[in-house]
Amino acid sequence: MTPAQQYWRANLRLVAGCLVVWFIVSFGFGIILVEPLNTIRLGGFKLGFWFAQQGSVYVFVALIFFYAWRMHVLDRKFHVDE
């Protein structure tokens, strides 16, 4: 594989991993699994409700910064100079 192909593969793997998390916290915890999760409490919150109204948003923010950081590491590894 050429360095360009390696770089693109690594990018795709990273994006795929992040999107799995994106899907699980919102569609998974917030919608599909909301009822079983609601039996668990987080202080005054039912856990499923919390993911749907707050938790998923916090994870989204963290995910984008994680992605940006991993891409920064990838850029350095491949000596990318913008």
Next chain:
Amino acid sequence: MTDLQLLTYIVVGATFTLYIGIAIWARAGSTKEFYIAGGGVHPIANGMATAADWMSAASFISMAGLIAFMGYGGSVFLMGWTGGYVLLAMLLAPYLRKYGKFTVPEFIGDRFYSNAARLVAVVCLILASVTYVIGQMKGIGVAFSRFLEVDYEVGLAVGMGIVFFYAVWGGMKGITYTQIAQYCVLIFAYTIPAIFISLNLTGMPIPQIGLGWTMTGSETYLLDKLDLIVQDLGFSQYTTSARLSQTNMFMYTMSLMIGTAGLPHVIIRFFTVPKVSDARISAGWALVFIAILYTTAPSVAAMARLNLINTMEPAAGEYMVYDERPDWVTNWEKTGLLKFEDKDGDGRIRYSADAAVNEVIKVDNDIMVLANPEIAKLPNWVIALVAAGGLAAALSTAAGLLLAISSAISHDVLKGVFKPDITERQELTASRVSMAGAILVAGYLGFNPPDFAAGTVALAFGLAAASMFPALMMGIFSKRMNKEGAIAGMVAGLSVTLLYVFQHKGIMFVADTAFLGDLPANWFFGIEPNAFGAIGAVVNFAVAISVCAMTSPPPDHVQQLVETIRVPGSVQAPSD
């Protein structure tokens, strides 16, 4: 004039002066400055501008009220309108920034080597943006008439004048710096009342945590108390009431997410940062600034609902005596957003889910945010600030949309297709003229809101989801996708979504023409029309991939273009 009105004039006047001051300072001298603010905006500054660009009158004024009455079902807006940024940051923004031109249709035209594709993209962009901008224009007029008690038309004209000034003069450069100021105004205006209300009810100053805290002077959690009293009134439980069905919530959330990622006025904000890596980090900052409002909103929603019920029924079975109603109730009754009818003539107002005994005839969603400061008995300057915040939210989004529309006209249609040989100076003039024209058209639609105005914002997301997002994504992630596939996909996605919305809501939302009726029984898998963008996107992908398989692959130079937007040119083998 009352003290409150005077104060509101002063606060709103001060913010408008600030916007004009920024406009005078930020004059655009080139097309690069007009379209992408010169391309040198700091990623954090762009994040803030994107947040204001994105958060509209609907986010600021209406969303918390919607959630207050929908409960858990309102989560579709919270997840949908934030989760789209994850898609934007990872699937679109960095690659489109790498491509490095001025508009979204320009990318579609180059990537699919066809002016026809570019024009189809312009049509999709204009349909989505114009429907969206009507809502903002209405928001400006309504905010003025409610807080400053001037006529709707006068308010709208003043708002148009302000946008005209900084958007025509400064283009993206003027818009960027005013959006940053507008973000600061709107976020203070949103969070300050929320902090006081949270303190009031739970003693916890951070509203996000207050929502999960115990009620002041009791061991009961706020949400448990709310669940209990809404059920006592006969409504479904706040924390578990889904929006129609799980399938519908799934599709609704998905439509809002991919619609968000595909809205051109948000995408072009990422063309203004210096580097590709800045586009990634800037999307993160944008979501931070958005999340401050979006995680406050569910707290405002639940707390405002609780306050409303407490006002209507201060103690169990003791309903509000109409003649002793609080001042804020009287004030909002005057606006028609709150209506009562003492059906049994006992002088008390009973709030109930049972329509036969319910005497609260109307509670408009918007009251939940607009009346908040008064309900929490906050000082007048906070109320004035909320007025300025609502206007900032509407103005900033309107300006962003208008720029997307005008740059599509001057850069894509005029320069790109019909008159490629005009000079830079002529194009700059053309962009100013088309901006002025776009403002006048938007203003006209604000003065004469078409019948379908109520459904427009939701429609904009459906259209962006079904047309722009799949085309952009396939343009980046598939080298094989050709012009035939992309054009067929966009047209199919757009048509299916429009058809579904029209068949249930009426052609152009004229209810009589809804040939299948607005009945859940006729909905495809019980999916409501507002949630149909995700299905439209699936149709777009399917049609594009099938057509592409039957036609010839794109030419080599296009495949080369895809390679350059995916991988930095300077990439070298890793040293380890």
